[in-house]
Amino acid sequence: MCDLRDAQRTRAVIRELRPDVVIHAQALSDVDRCEQEPALANAMNAETVANLAQALDATRSTLVHLSTDYVFDGAKGSPYDELDAPHPISVYGRSKLEGERMALSYAASVVIRPSTLFGPGRMNFCDHVVARVKAGRTVEAFIDQVTSPTYTEDLAEGIGQLLGVIDRASITALPSRILHLANDGSCSRYEFAQRIAELLGASRAQIRAIRMAEQGRPAPRPPFSGLTTRYVPRLIGRRLRPWDEAFQAYLASTDRLHNIAPGAGSGWTGC
Numbered sequence: 413m414c415d416l417r418d419a420q421r422t423r424a425v426i427r428e429l430r431p432d433v434v435i436h437a438q439a440l441s442d443v444d445r446c447e448q449e450p451a452l453a454n455a456m457n458a459e460t461v462a463n464l465a466q467a468l469d470a471t472r473s474t475l476v477h478l479s480t481d482y483v484f485d486g487a488k489g490s491p492y493d494e495l496d497a498p499h500p501i502s503v504y505g506r507s508k509l510e511g512e513r514m515a516l517s518y519a520a521s522v523v524i525r526p527s528t529l530f531g532p533g534r535m536n537f538c539d540h541v542v543a544r545v546k547a548g549r550t551v552e553a554f555i556d557q558v559t560s561p562t563y564t565e566d567l568a569e570g571i572g573q574l575l576g577v578i579d580r581a582s583i584t585a586l587p588s589r590i591l592h593l594a595n596d597g598s599c600s601r602y603e604f605a606q607r608i609a610e611l612l613g614a615s616r617a618q619i620r621a622i623r624m625a626e627q628g629r630p631a632p633r634p635p636f637s638g639l640t641t642r643y644v645p646r647l648i649g650r651r652l653r654p655w656d657e658a659f660q661a662y663l664a665s666t667d668r669l670h671n672i673a674p675g676a677g678s679g680w681t682g683c
């Protein structure tokens with residue numbers, strides 16, 4: 413166990429473990445909390461990465477650092493690829509972009525950008541929709557926020573495959589050390605929630621379209637942060653499957669999902 417804000421402890425853990433690969437998924441991903449506590453956001457999303465990069469400096473480890481689609485402002489209006497210039501509009505996005513810079517300061521690193529995550533583990537937007545739909549309640553979902561939903565199992569498999577073809581020597585030869593890895597395609601939160609309701613056999617009418625401004629959340633979100641990739645198919649010979657197939661796989665596979673109690677998602681505050 414290690415608090416990555418503690419540089420000394422981070423160094424000691426890395427020295428002790430001597431990992432071949434570090435997959436860095438730690439962050440403060442509560443976008444609204446980041447907006448309200450910028451110093452904490454910076455400590456959790458940038459300084460931790462700097463600590464890790466420094467701790468790895470004397471090692472032969474490969475670093476895979478997870479970043480986010482929220483490094484983009486959403487003005488492009490079509491999927492962002494790895495060559496698009498980031499321009500974050502929130503504290504979270506800016507702190508994650510700084511985290512990318514820190515990760516890339518370590519020579520044997522790649523930055524992976526997924527988008528809206530769902531999968532087993534913590535409550536996420538998908539689980540929130542399931543819980544409310546099962547309880548017969550309506551779900552409010554943004555019609556003006558488009559992302560590329562990313563199933564964590566697919567993301568993990570994709571990272572595993574990438575690690576099969578990327579090693580320390582080849583990292584420097586990569587056309588880009590930033591890679592976009594999200595399920596293929598993009599949809600609004602409203603379409604996302606409607607599709608989940610449909611897959612659960614519920615009525616799409618349980619999903620109510622709202623605009624982001626109506627909720628008055630502290631942090632702005634990019635209106636369009638769908639992702640595409642120039643490089644991932646060249647490296648692993650494929651894109652991740654379309655988000656709709658990933659939804660079906662998640663809903664079909666998890667015991668946890670069937671065990672989500674109606675109403676369990678009401679406290680969900682994720683990004």
Ligand SMILES: NC(=O)c1ccc[n+]([C@@H]2O[C@H](COP(=O)([O-])OP(=O)(O)OC[C@H]3O[C@@H](n4cnc5c(N)ncnc54)[C@H](OP(=O)(O)O)[C@@H]3O)[C@@H](O)[C@H]2O)c1
Pocket residue numbers: 414415416417436437438439440441442456460478479480481508526527528529530534682683
């Ligand atoms: N969630 C999304 O939709 C989304 C979308 C795009 C990109 N991302 C990126 O994907 C990555 C994972 O996001 P997530 O939403 O899965 O995050 P998460 O659920 O908040 O998980 C973050 C993890 O980091 C650990 N952690 C927090 N502070 C730490 C510290 N100081 N030292 C060590 N560990 C610490 C947490 O441990 P505890 O369990 O002990 O708190 C937790 O296991 C992040 O880089 C995020 O920016 C997320």
